[in-house]
Amino acid sequence: MQRRIGKLERPFGSLHYEVTGSGPALVFAHGLGGNQMSWWQQVAHFAPHYTCVAFAHRGFAPSAKVPGGPDPADYAGDLAALVDHLAFADVRLVGQSMGGWTMLEYALAHPAKVKALVLSSTAGTIDRRGADPSGGKDYDAWLARTGAAINEGLAKGIHPAIGPKGAARAPALHLLYRSIDEMAGTLDKEMLRAGLRRTATRTLADLAGFAVPTLTIAGADDMVFPPFLAAAIAEAMPHGETTTLPDCGHSPYFEQAASFNGLVEAFLARHR
Amino acid sequence: MILLGPLRAAVRTASWFAALGEPLTDGDLADARIYVDVQGVDRVTSWAEADAFLKSPTASLDWWNHEEAQRKELLAEAGKRHPERALWTALSELTSETGDFVHGKAATAAARAGNVVPASVHVAAGAAAQAVYQLAVARLAAREASPFESKFRLFAAGRWPLGVAGSRLVLF
Numbered sequence: 001m002q003r004r005i006g007k008l009e010r011p012f013g014s015l016h017y018e019v020t021g022s023g024p025a026l027v028f029a030h031g032l033g034g035n036q037m038s039w040w041q042q043v044a045h046f047a048p049h050y051t052c053v054a055f056a057h058r059g060f061a062p063s064a065k066v067p068g069g070p071d072p073a074d075y076a077g078d079l080a081a082l083v084d085h086l087a088f089a090d091v092r093l094v095g096q097s098m099g100g101w102t103m104l105e106y107a108l109a110h111p112a113k114v115k116a117l118v119l120s121s122t123a124g125t126i127d128r129r130g131a132d133p134s135g136g137k138d139y140d141a142w143l144a145r146t147g148a149a150i151n152e153g154l155a156k157g158i159h160p161a162i163g164p165k166g167a168a169r170a171p172a173l174h175l176l177y178r179s180i181d182e183m184a185g186t187l188d189k190e191m192l193r194a195g196l197r198r199t200a201t202r203t204l205a206d207l208a209g210f211a212v213p214t215l216t217i218a219g220a221d222d223m224v225f226p227p228f229l230a231a232a233i234a235e236a237m238p239h240g241e242t243t244t245l246p247d248c249g250h251s252p253y254f255e256q257a258a259s260f261n262g263l264v265e266a267f268l269a270r271h272r
Numbered sequence: 273m274i275l276l277g278p279l280r281a282a283v284r285t286a287s288w289f290a291a292l293g294e295p296l297t298d299g300d301l302a303d304a305r306i307y308v309d310v311q312g313v314d315r316v317t318s319w320a321e322a323d324a325f326l327k328s329p330t331a332s333l334d335w336w337n338h339e340e341a342q343r344k345e346l347l348a349e350a351g352k353r354h355p356e357r358a359l360w361t362a363l364s365e366l367t368s369e370t371g372d373f374v375h376g377k378a379a380t381a382a383a384r385a386g387n388v389v390p391a392s393v394h395v396a397a398g399a400a401a402q403a404v405y406q407l408a409v410a411r412l413a414a415r416e417a418s419p420f421e422s423k424f425r426l427f428a429a430g431r432w433p434l435g436v437a438g439s440r441l442v443l444f
Contacts, residue, residue, distance in 0.1 A: 001376070003369065018368065035364055040371025040401065041394050044379070047372070054368075061360035157337065169327070171336040171435070172399035178340075179405050180367070182347070185360045258390030 001047050008085050013064025015078055017055035021047025024115070024272070025088040028054045029079070029099030031121075031251075032189055032196075033161045033181040035060045041257035042094070046265070050092070055082060057102070059192070060184050069191045072098070072199045076105035083113065092116045092268055096253055097161075097225065098196060100124035107212045116271040117214040118264055121225045121250050123233055126202045133232050146223040153223075160223050163249030170255070177254055204236035213239040215267045217260065219248030241267070273354070273362035276408055282428060283370050283404055288377035289396065291430030292385070292444050293317040300431055304441050307422040308335070311439040319388040322444045325434050326395065335436035342419070343406050349413035359412060367405045374400040396432055403427050 001021060007014040018036050020043050028039040036054040043052045056063040058078055059070035079102050083091055092115050095103030100122025107114040123131055132139040150160045158167045159178050167174040214237050218230035227244050234240030243263055245252050252260045296304075296315055304313045316322050325331060350359060375397035382388035382396075403423050410418035426433050432444040 001372070005365070020372070035368075037364055037368035037371060040368065041375060041397070044372035044375035044397075056364070061357060062364050065357065157340070168333075170395050170398065171331075171333065172402050173395060175336060175340055175343075176398050176402040176405065179343070179402065180364075183360045183364045183367075185356050256391065257394045 008082055010058070010078060010081060012058050012066045012070075012074075015055060015058060015064075015082060016062040017053060017082060019086070020052045020054075021050055023050045025083075025086070025091045026050035026052050026268070027079070027083070027091050027093050028052065029075075029093070029095040029102040030054070030057065030060070031097030031099055031161070032192065033159065033177065034096065035062070035180060035183055037180055037183075038096070038254065042253060042261060042264075045257070045261040050268075053082070053086065055079075057098070059187050065187075069188050069195070072101045072192070072195050075102035076109060079103075079106045080110065089113075090115050092118075092271075094118040094120065094253075094264060095122060095124065096120045097122045097250065098192075101196060101199065107214075108206070108210065111210070111212050114212045116268055117212050118217065118267065119214060119230075119233070120217045120253055120260070121219060121222055121230075123200065123225070123229050124202075125200050126204065126206070126233060127200050128226065128229060130203050131229050131232050131236075132226070138228060139226055142226045142228075150223050161250040162255060163221055163223055165221055165247060166249045166251070166255045173254065177251065204233065207233070207236045207240075208238070210237050211239065213267075213271045214241070215263070216240065216242040217252055217263060218242070218244045219250060219252050219255070220244050220246045221248060222250045224250040273358060273412070275411055276362055276366050279404070279408055279411060280366060280369070282424075283373065286428035287430040288374055288400060288427065289381035289430060289432060292319075292322075292381055292432060294430075296443065297429075300426065300429060300443065303422040303425045303429070304433070304443060307419050307426065307433065308436060308441050310436060310441045312441075314437070314440050314442045316434065316442060316444050319382060319385050319392055322432065322434055323389065323392050325437070325442055328437075330437040331435045332437060339406070343409055346409045346413040346415055346418065346420075349415065350409055353414065354412060362412070363405065363408055366408050367401060370404045371397070371401045374404070399432060400427050
């Protein structure tokens, strides 16, 4: 399968992207612990039938560094420039965790271009606590519970985005995930997390007129994103649907790629 | 990064997953002994056995932790030798290129074997991609005698080193 690597010049520097396969455009946006490489299990699966585009968000190597750190508010603009640059008439978008900021904002700004949207383990720019159907009670309890579990895992070298069950099930995948996470080098991820929180201000009411078919996917054992919010977000969308994968942490696309790919494939087939 | 050119070429020409389950050769055994200090090498002969081993509590997490410690040490050394951005760009690009390539090879091997659960293909490809990444780090650290050289050779010979159980390395 031929892979084309490109650099799109943006005001901050170059945005790294990779195009593999042929067919309708399918774009992947990685999370805080990833880069374009994170999607290797999806590119391998979808490239025979889709033009797969994976890019590294600004600030994440091999894309250029951003002085002072990247602002998530700029992500959707980068994606818009990339979609224009690649001259896609329409796109299908898959965003994981932080990538949900990019994909949801792009889809809200360009709904006519987006054939389908997949939000994996993310609320994107929607305020999490505000999206909790219990009025924040469940969210607060979840935060308290997972905070302790994350610290316990970190003490054992377990990445929160994979979690203890995932690390035990597939140690090589866990270590590969950690290796990819490190490729961001000296990028200040704490500062970026603060930026993500700052820019997650939308409410579910913003989605009332959202016409893009959207699939939300969550892992039942996620310690980073409250899985019950995936269903709440899908329910707030006129064309939303949701799936929660059992025995799965924050990274369904990585931990349970076969199940994830199957879900996305079926969803895309329904919205060609 | 020019240092990784030979590794990139080796990834393309390796016999990924082509000898799974076959009798071990002298070369396999020699590489296994260099790779990890164990008392012996065991072989599993099917994807189902490999899957069962990976899920079994006998697979040692200490071995993975040991590898991870080695990788971190090599990464620190590589970081002293190369500019940060160039290092991460080189590693990211190589691993990105490798990931879906070895996935295709694992999928082909699984298809030949038949009745392989898709999750096993992903685990196999992840292990192979990680092996390439580890060797890339070792090469960038200019560590010629790294155990990651022999680990890669095992993969390149068509094997999949599954892990250590007790004092024995298990190869598929």
